[in-house]
Amino acid sequence: MSAGREHRGGRLRLTGLTVAASGLLALLIGGAFAVLLWAINDANDSISARRASRTALVKSGSMERLLIDLETGQRGYVITDREEFLEPWQAARRALPTEIRGFTASTTSREQRRAAERITRDVESFLYDYSVPLVDRVRRGDPAAGSLAEATEGKRRVDDLRDEFHRYMTDERAQLAQRTDAAGTNSRQAVLAAALGLAASTALFAVFTLLQHRAVVRPVRRAAAAAQELAGGDLGVRVAPSRIAEIGALGTSFNSMAASLQDSRRRIMESTEAVHRRTARDLHDGAQQHLVGLMIGLRLARESLPDTETAAIDLLDRSVDSAQTAINELRELASGIYPLVLTVKGLVPAVRDLASRCPVPAVVVCENERRISSTVESNAYFVVAEAVTNAVKHARASRIDVFVEFGEKLRVRVVDDGIGGVDKATAGNGMTGLADRVAAFDGKLAIDSPPGGGTALLIQIPIRD
Structure with missing residues (x-):
């Protein structure tokens, strides 16, 4: 009776704590969600700003490439006097108005917009005040058009414009970094506050369910699962120790x-x-x-x-x-009953001898061949023999491949190209006997046999020195 009273008293105290924790849990969850909503909104704003900065950088790079196309096409034409070199120059000239609109529209601040407008004016000046007249002079056959002075002037203008692009992109990257840092700081603070709230609220609820689950539910489930595996023939299954x-x-x-x-x-x-x-x-x-x-x-x-x-x-x-x-x-x-070659030479020669006598073409491949426990060798051999027999009699296979690998475990894989559709549930007593042979040595047996896709049988047995 005393134990019953203590038990009932414990339940009552647990109920009172659960009610109190539920109220506090609601407050904490509400506060945590409010903080999270604020963080999400701030993160969305930051994402939009960063996306705009990346767009501005892309547009700036596109404008700079257009400038380079103008200068490259112009220079090639001046040097060679061949019209095909003007093709990139003509394409860049046609694309310039569209690129200017996209470039100026992508700016993310007043300062950047003013810088973008200045750059576009300079690019237009390069094109219409220098490049177009220069091309026209070359077409007219003006020998001074290809002079060193003209080349120097063009290089100076391009270098100045590229410096402007560099400053523009540097400023944009700095703004992007600031936005990213600010958003990261805000997000971390919000996530920290929300995490603390959620952690505290979760702890109030989890402490009761966790104790019950750890003390009773989980160990009983493990024991039930282990008992089911043991009943299915897996004698290597074990139940983990419990503090209860x-x-x-x-x-x-x-x-x-x-x-x-x-x-x-x-x-x-x-x-x-x-x-x-x-x-x-x-x-x-x-x-x-x-x-x-x-x-x-x-x-x-x-x-x-x-x-x-x-x-x-x-x-x-x-x-x-x-x-x-x-x-x-x-x-x-x-x-x-027991092949003599298995005793004298070991598993792999015995399997090869079995393959040589098989009415279906059979290939044996081995890695790191060595002798192991004779009992393990014999059980592995008879598993292979049963799998080969099933492939010949029931699977209607035209080829059988046997792979044997010696490592920390003995791995044997028997693959046929038969009709498939075999599993442990439908294979009958023969497959159960194979599973028992393997399980007796802490091994595992697996079958992969999709209908029409052949059958692959894999056994793994630990090798004890």
């Missing part, structure tokens, strides 16, 4: 159970692989050798009979054929 005693005890028990199941399955698989290796070796070294000896004896008996004993010869020939068939079937059986 009851949740921590639950997580510890869950992790112990999962580790025990994983160790048990790994031991069973290791024992099974050992039995397979021993069985394959016994078949190869025992029954197969006896059959080979029997066949040799039958052949020797066949050779010792005279040709007249046709009935006995036919019987011995049939017996030799039967013995050879039994040897072949026994060799195939032993290879299916």
Whole structure:
């Protein structure tokens, strides 16, 4: 009863704090939104001003390029007396009125407008008082038009105008920098004030929900998700530790159970692989050798009979054929249980041997080949064998590619160009068995098999030195 009263008292205090926090939260949020609205309005004004400054800079640069086109075309014509050099000069002359209107309209202050008007007057003076008369003189064949004095005068005028453009653009950039700095300062102050208000208001609400979520909801969700993965066969899943005693005890028990199941399955698989290796070796070294000896004896008996004993010869020939068939079937059986090449040479040679016997063209590519745990090698081999078998029997594949990579993890990828449409849910017990093999060694199995797009099976198993 005492615990219940303490619990009810805690809820009541939490309710009172929640009501008080809600009122303060409304005030803080209202103030924060007011500050944010002011900041947004100021930012919009600043953006408009910066956009206008950038437009002014672009128009100024365009005017300067037009001046250069005028001077370049004029100079080329004066030097060569060829009309084609006047084409940029003519184009710049036609564009000048439009560029002047755009340039003067883009100014962002009275001072800049006065400077722009002065520049436009000087540009017009360069064109109509110097450049046009000079071109006309050249057309009339005036030899003085190409003199050094005229060239010097043109260069002086252009240099003066470019200095004016430079001062104009420098002043505009300075104004842009000032606007940017002012807007940045205002925005930072507004954002800081709003952030403080929002942080304080959020903290009032978050402190209650966070404690509840961290103490109960999140650990229970993690445990439920882990239990679902464990039920699906992923024995490598673990529950993170919790500072809550009851949740921590639950997580510890869950992790112990999962580790025990994983160790048990790994031991069973290791024992099974050992039995397979021993069985394959016994078949190869025992029954197969006896059959080979029997066949040799039958052949020797066949050779010792005279040709007249046709009935006995036919019987011995049939017996030799039967013995050879039994040897072949026994060799195939032993290879299916545990290939000898896997024990002697390792995973990659065994996979290449499997590919060489595959009725579908199969290519094996390997990186950083080396020997690893025999149990991991055997499980990886049988995963590849199952994937290749499925590609041949069910996927109607015309090509199979196997990629094997040795690093911190063993990565094996089997890709076919079959009909696709395979996933863990529809693949049946065979795919479940493959997933169990991989999961027993903390590995992961993934399938990518869009309908009509082939199937790619990827396994990753950590390599322990």
